[in-house]
Every structure is written in C-alpha cells, then in structure tokens.
Amino acid sequence: MKRVLLLTMLLGLAFAFGEDAAGWRAAEPGWKFDWPRDHALHADFKTEWWYFTGNLRAADGRRFGYQVTFFRQGVRAPGQRVAAKSRFVVDDVKFGHFTITDVSAKQFHFSQQLLRGAFGEAGFGDLKNDQRAAWLGDWSLTLDADGTMRLHASDGACTLDLHLESAKPWVLHGDAGLSTKADVPGHASQYYSGTRMRSRGTLKNGGETIAIEGESWFDHEWATNQLAPGQSGWDWFSVQLDDGTELMIYRLRKKDGSVDGASAGSFIAKDGSVRHLRLDELKLTPVKFWQSTRTRAKYPIAWRVEVPSLSLALDVTTPVESQELALDPVAYWEGLIEVRGTRDGRAVNGHGYLELTGYAGEVAGLSAPE
C-alpha cells in the first residue's frame, strides 16, 4: 500500500494524477498468481511498480545500500485506448528512482527518471517477446529463463549491475496477495514480494568498479483504487533477520496524528510461511530523530519495534543518517538500516530498509481526494 501512496507522491514532483478510476480494473479477491507471468506488467490496472532495495557488501568489507524502482502510471484506461497515429499518445507514464548508500564513506546518492516512452526509450515488457519486465532509459529489469533477475541502473556517477535469485518462495501479502487498503471494497492492491533475494554483481562508484554481494527485497504491486483520505504519510520497514525470517511493517499516519487502522505487516518464517500482522499486534516507537539541512524535515531514523505475539523486539538504527531523497517539491527518506534484538529470547541481528514519508511538508496527492 505504501508504495501506491509513494507513487502518487513522487509524481507530485511535477504534477498530480487524478483519481479517476473509470475504465480500470480493480484489485479483487481470487487473483491466481502465476510466475513468471505476474512479473510482467498488468496493463488493465492503473498503477504498478517493481521495487528493489538491498544491503550489499564488497570483498574488503565495505557496505552499500541501494534502491532501484520502476513505476508505471496508466493514463489511458483499457476502454480509452483508441488507435492513434501519434507515437506520443501513450497508455502510461514511466518513472523510477535510483539510490546508492556508501556506508563507510557515509555518502548517499540519488537520482530519478521520468519518461513518456514515445520512442520506446521506456516501457514494460510482456516477457514473451522481450525479456525485460521494465526499462527506463538505460535502467532495466530483465528476467532470465531460469527465473533469476538482472537489474541495471546508472546515472553517470554510479552504475549498479546485479543478478538476483530468490532464496524463498514469493510471498503473498494480505489475503492471498490481496492487500486491502481501506474498509471500502475495491480499495486494495495485488501485492507479492521476494523477501530474500540473493544478490551478486558490480557497483561502479566514481572510477572504481567494486564486486558486491548481499541480500535484496523485491516488491511487485498493481492496483487501481488505493488512496485513503486524511493520511499524512507513512513509515515502512523491511527487515531480513539472520535467523532466516523476514518482517515487513507499514504504519500509516493520519493528519490528526493517529495511526490508520489499515496499517499492517507480514512475518515470513524460515520455511516461507507468512503470518499477517494486524495493527494491534504491532508496537512501534521512534527513538531518534534526524533533521535534514536541506528540507528542515525531522525524520525518526531509529525505532523500537515490538511484536509481542511473535516475542519479537528489535532496535532499528541506521549507520548513515542522511539518506533523504531531497526532491522538489516532495522529499522523503529511504535508507538502509541495521537491526538488533531478540526473538523468543534469543539474540537476532539483521538489516533492511526504512522508508519515511510525509515529514517534509504535506504529501502531494494525498490530500486531493478528500
């Protein structure tokens, strides 16, 4: 869910997308997930994204974090797609974000791309004729025949090439992949993740090419109706623990300061079984704030996360405080985190990604449908 909001927010950089859902297919129960078909685009839904974050390590011990995202925002509903001669009449807008966190150098680097794809410079493949699920300029996500993925992103200063292989089955969030967003029917998305993707490749940072390996988190979600009015932002956690389990939590904040009841999470056991977590099972406490010098926003970058029903208690911190994507007019914080704590009384460590939105002013697009 949080990604839907993020999508709207990000597009708010330049303009907003309306909430007109007419002609688009809504996410409903009973979707039969089938891979690799479902790695490809779902053009009948209005929005869709492929989202990679990960913790990587070089042979010499240096650590890096990354984020690569591909977004699709539909502009013409299936019923509106009359044949046009102009190549500029397209069905969707393509855009993405790319970040690299250099932990030892304490440096954070980000860039974004937004393209119409009129010349085929950006698009989404059906994985039949084209092995690329998504591409955006020279950024791409390619699926190989053996089910593994290749990710490439570059912005001149940094170039990332990764080969990803899922160590666990795909995880379906919510109710068998239907992630409900609100109490109103139809406000939901189809949502699955690769919660532990073994990653190996190279990172070109400046003039240096570094061999890297580590673990990534992959989200793929498509939907049409999602936004709930009155929300001011959200906090999202993805955690990979060293006991072979993973945790995903999102906490939606309302403008009145309360937490939205739709907030939820998933706990993935070592064997891949998924347990859905309701809001009342979660206890999230911010313990440290960092203020951006660029946007003056104050982000809660360290947390105490407790899930009593799982006997899980974690302290979330980050080695690099400044991981803010200071984009105009909307900025957000998304960065690599370190996790220490206990599960069932035993010490656990881990890493992951934290996303904090709505701290640097109002999140554009959220307030519109009210």
Next chain:
Amino acid sequence: MPPFLRIFWWNVARYVRRHRVLALFNVLSIALGIAVYLAIRIANESATKAFAAGVDLVAGKAHLEVRGDVDETQWPKVARVPGVNAVTGVIEAVAALPDWPGEYLRLTGVEAISGAAFRTFEMRADAGRFDIGKWMSTPGGVAITREFAQRRGLHEGSELRAIVDGRTVQLKVLALIDAGDVPVADSRFAAMDIGWAQELLQRAGRVTSLQVMLADPLHPAKVTEQIAALAPGLQVGPPRQRSEQVGKMLAAFQLNLTALSMVSLLVGVFLIHNTVWTSVARRRVQIGILRAIGLPAWRVRCIFLGEALLYALPGVLLGAAGGVLLAQKLSGAVQQTVTSLYALVNVDRLWLDWRQFSVAAIYGIGAAIFGAWGPAAEASRVEPVEALRRGVEKRGERERARGWWLWALAACAVAALCAWSALTNGPAWIAFGAAFFVLLAASLFAPLSLSLACAFVKITRALPVTVQLAARRLSRSLRRSAVTAAALAAAVAMYVALVVMTHSFRHSLDAWIGRGIIADLFIAPAANESFGMNSFLPQSAVDWLRARPEAAAADTYREMTVPTNFGPAMLVVLDGAYRDNLTFIEDDGASAMARVFSGEAVVVTEPFARKHRVKVGSRVRFDTPRGPLESEISGVYADYSRDQGSVVMGSALFRRHWDDARVMSVAVYLRPGASAENFGDAFRAAFAEKGTFVVNTTRSLRERILRVFDQTFAVTHVLRTVAILVAIAGVLLTMTTMVTERRRELALVRALGGGPGFVSGLVLSEAALLGVTSALLGVAAGVPLAMVLTWVVNPAFFGWTIQLHMPWAALAWTPVWILAAALVAAWWPARLARNEEIAEALHDE
C-alpha cells in the same frame, strides 16, 4: 533664487504667462510631434516584442532550436549529441474559433515530461492540481491562458469549437495557464499534449521544432554543427534568431513609419523657431537693457533657449501621455499590417519602457533647442546701444529672400545624389536622405515663394485692398512668415507625397491583381485569411475540386519558409500550369514557367531578386530534408505580396525533396458556361461538415487584397493628417502672434477708418496668402517627394517597382482645403484683432 534665475523668471516666465495661448500652441506642437513619434515606436515595439514573447513562450528556456518541419525521429538523435542536456519537441498551429469571429488560438503541442524543464509558464487546474493523466488521455484537451478564459467566459471543462486546416474540431479546456517565471505575453497561446496535437493536426511523425538545452550554453557552436549534421535540411539556431529575423523584416516597415513621425517633429521645430524669434524681436529693448546692465551675451542666449525649454518640457510630458493613448489606437493597425504582411502577431498589451520615453524626451528637447538656437544666437548678438535706440527694432523685419533659394537648389542636388546612391550601390536608408533633402529644399524655397507670391499680388491690382495690404505686410515680415510657410509646405509636401505614393501603389497593385488573379474561384481554409497562411486544405477537398466535371483545372498553392544560401526564404509551391498571369521582367514568362513546372528551374519575385542581387541564370541552393538542392532562376516577375520576396517552385520538384504534399489554397478554372456561384455552393455543401473555408471569386479576392492594402496604409493616413494639423496650428500661432504684436498698428488702421471687418479681413487675407503659397509650394515639393518614395524608397526598401500614377483630383483639391484650413485657423486671431480696444491699444503711442 540666484540672480540669473530671477532675471530668467522675470523676462521669460512672466512673458510666457502673458502670452498663454501662444505658449500653449508651442507646447502642443512639441507634444504632437512627440506623441506621434512615441506612438509609432511603442506600437512597433509592442508588435515585435509580442512576436518575440510568443517565440519565447514556445522555446522557453531552450538554448537552441531545430526548426522547420522536423521528422520526430530526429528527437532521440538530437538527445544523444554530446553536449545536449535535454530535448523536447513542439508542434504549432493556428486554430480559428468560429464561435467568436476573428478569434483564434495559437495551439502549441508540448511534451509535458521532457518539456517541464523548458517551460516558463505553469498549467493549473482550478479544481485541484493539474492532472497529467487527464492531460495525456483527453483528445483535444487544451490549457488556455487565464486572460483568454476570462475574456471569453471559459473555464475548466469548457468545450469549444475550433478550426484547424479547414477542419472543425472540438477542444476541451483542461487547465489554465498562469505566468511562471515570465508573464505569459500572448493571451492567445494555448498548450496541448504533443500526442493529441499531432492527432488533431493529422501530423503524426512531425514536429514544428525541437527545443534543446545545452550543457554549455555559452559555447553552442560545436553542438549546433553536430545537430545540423544529423540530417539534411535541419535549421539549428538560438530561438531568439527567429524573433530577430522577424524584427529585421519589420525594420523597413517600422523605419518608414518612424521617418513619417519625424516629420511632425520637424514641423514642431519650425513652430518653436517662429515663437522664439517673435519673442526676441519683441524684446529687443529688454535685451538691450539686460546687456547694458552687464548680462553677458551667453546668458542672453540661455534665456531664450530656456524659453524654448519651457515649451519643450510640458510638451514632452503631454506628448508622452498622448503617445501612449495614440499607440493604443495604432497598435491594432500595426498588428493587422504585420499579420497581413509578415507573421502572425497578437499584441495584447503595449510595450512601454523608459528607453522609448527617454529618446522621445531627447528628441522633444533637442527639437526645441534646435528650433530656438538661431533666434537665441541672434538675441545674444544684440548690441545694447542699438537696441535702445528707437526705430532700429524694425530693421530685422525688413529682410529679403536673400540667398535661401541657392541653398534650396543645393539641397535638391544632394537629394538627387542620395536617390542615385540608394538606387545603385548605396545603403537603403540613403533613400530617406533623398526624401529629407527634398523636404529641406521645399522649406528653403519658402522665402522665395512668399516673396514671389507677394510680388504677384502687388502686380495684380485687381485684388481687394485688404489682400494688397496683407501682401505688403507679409513681405515685410518675410523671415517669420517664411518659417510658417516652410512648416506648412513641408507638411503639405509630406501629405501630397503619401497620397501620390499610396495612389500609385494601389494602382500598380490593382493592375497586378488584374493580370495575376484570373482563376474563377479561390478556395482556402478560412483561417488563412485572418491569421496568415498557416492552415492546410484537406486532401479530400483538393481531390473533390479536381474531380468535378465543371472544373477545367485546379491549381494548388502552398508556401513555407525554407533555408537557402540567402538565408531563410519564402518558398511558394505551385501545382498546375502557367496561365500567363505573371508579369515577368525583361524575359519570356511562358518558357520560364514551363521550366518551373517541369522541375528544372525556379522563378523569383522582383523583391527577392533585388534583395539578394540575383538575376535570370543565377542559382539558389535549398537545404531540403533530402539534402541540398540547387536550382537555376529562370525568371523574375513583379510581385507585391511580400517585400522579403519569394521563390516559386513546381510541386513535382518540391515533393521530390520535401515529403509533404499539403496545399494551402486552390485556384479553380471553370469550363465555359459553368457558374462560379453554383460551384462554390456545391463545394461548401460538400465540405461544410469538414470545416470552414473561404471561397473567393476573382472580384472578392481582389477586394480582399485591396482591403489589406488599405489597412496597411491606414497608419500613414493618421500620420499625414497629424502633420497637417500641426502645420495648421502653426498658421494659427503665426496669426495670433501677428495680431498681438501689432495691436497698435491694427488699432491705427481702425482709427484711420478701417472697420472691424476690414481689420479681420486683413488678418484672414494674410492667412490665406500664407496658406495658398504654402499649399502650392507643398504640392510642388510633394510631387518630387512622391517620386522619391515610389522610385527610390520602395525599390530600395521593399524591392518592388511602382508605376507613378497621379491622383490629379486630390492634388487639385489640396490647395483649396489647405486654404480653407488656414482661414479657419485664422478665424480666432481675426476675431482678436477685430475686438481690440482702439483707445487702449493706442494709449502708448
């Protein structure tokens, strides 16, 4: 107050206050000159700035522009050129709005994503944020300026009918355009998604221009070269270049208007000269006293220059205000002319800046100082002893025509020299030198003319005694009367010259139309008539016209600007056959046109040939999308449609090098017996659904061309009227001065038995004599001035030849109505003279 200022105050300010009417006329004369000059300048600059602002609005923050009808596949190629930071495409068209006759929108297809970095305006939706999803998915969705929306009562969600290329289409307002970094200078600007714009215009695959941002905008040369090398025929340059080109095109037109406006200022110079001269003559005694008490000569000069400034300063202020008001009236006419002759321009607001006003102030003050210089110098030369001796003051008035006419002859010689130079190898502006020296000669002939006129009256004893007396008095005050006469003569000369020139031009144009426009019907999208040639006829219409059995033939026409070795040039593309309808200069048109239609050669218009100094046998090189094309010029023909000239090419050759078969209008030749009216109705009936077209008959087209012509010269109409008004004001001024100055003398006439009627008759006679003499001199000078304008200025500036054609009736009437105007102007001074109290006036004697 310092002593000198006190002296100035006592001598000038008090004097001016006593002669308020006189002062008012002086102020008004300067004000009028300044107002006209300023109005012309503001109107012209507003037009050029409006055009430039339109270019800027489309180009935004681009450093370079790839122009012409560009194949959109060049876009990614341009984006890959090293040194290019960003590229976006733009497609432009004019959409007429039939619901408001005469209204239109400049539709500009923009790419919202890549264009965001270029945009200087903002698109806003009133009900929430601008929705790009809707923008990209709504066919016919537009963003219009807030100003336009308010003017036409439109809002978000409004639908409006528009006509593009003769087709009726539906537009929907999705957003309003607000000023971003720069004000949106053109209220008729409308943005549209590039995809839907291509669909609407049926121009998939093409863009009007690619806008380019550079990594290093200060050094664009290398990137420019690399982009130009991507494909043949790509025109690359800074967007500003386009406004500059239009600016250059307009320069000749503007120079003409500005030169005309200077004439009114020249008349102002004469008036100031006259007034200060009177003031000096009247105050010789006071000057003598001032000199006797030790005031240095240069301070005396300062006093009289100061007097001129007292007229100039309020004159400039008044003129500035009047100029802005007049500019509002003029800018509509200038906009019409520019759109008819050069490029579509929409002047929403006047362009005012301090430079215009400063220059106007300098001109006004300069003119006053220039006019007062001679009399002020004369005052500074007054010897105290002489001035204080009674009777001597009359001496200055007993002047003769002296050697002025010799100078006049010299001016004639210089004028001839300038004309010769302008017509041969000299710069074009020399043509105005010729006009100036003709005017100068006319002014210098004024004393001689007045002397001759007075002498003539004296010889002709048959005239009434009032006239005889008036002639005597005029010849006695020759110097001052001559200045008034010179001013009036210059204004009349200007008037006559313009009348003769426009008459000749219209006559030549009419003859050209008579020969050139011979088809039975001319059919084009209606927008082409109102907003310049920007729209195309649907191919189905062309096919329909050609297939009709009543049509013997249907010739097609289109025009576009193309790059050539002479710079951007207007290319006219014809499809059909030569019908002996062009007037070729010195060679056989039939064979020249045969070569054009067979694709072997091109012909050029006379302005093109003159401008680029080419002749039959010269070659023109075009940069076409398929590479360079060199073609021989097989003929030069007379044409008045465009002073920049054009090149005519056969459609077969054009289509081989440009992949574009669209046409802008069709000339239909009917079979004998077929009715043009029925044919036109049948066409309208068949294509009423597809859009709005104009179907012109030979006659209506001729009328239309002449209407455009008359519109163009409407501005000169205003100017010449103003010049005459200023000059007539001069008569009023001179007569008023004369009456106040000689109240004693006039009272003496009354005392000796002349009734009030006799006295006013005297004043009126003097004015009549002055008026008639000036009018005759003006007409005599106006004819050679007209020759300069038609034979020198027009070929030198516009490149076309006009046959001189005299409007005899108008010429004959000129002295009559100038005489009438002079009498009307003298009516008030005559009344003043008649009502003078004899006893009081003679009290001093």
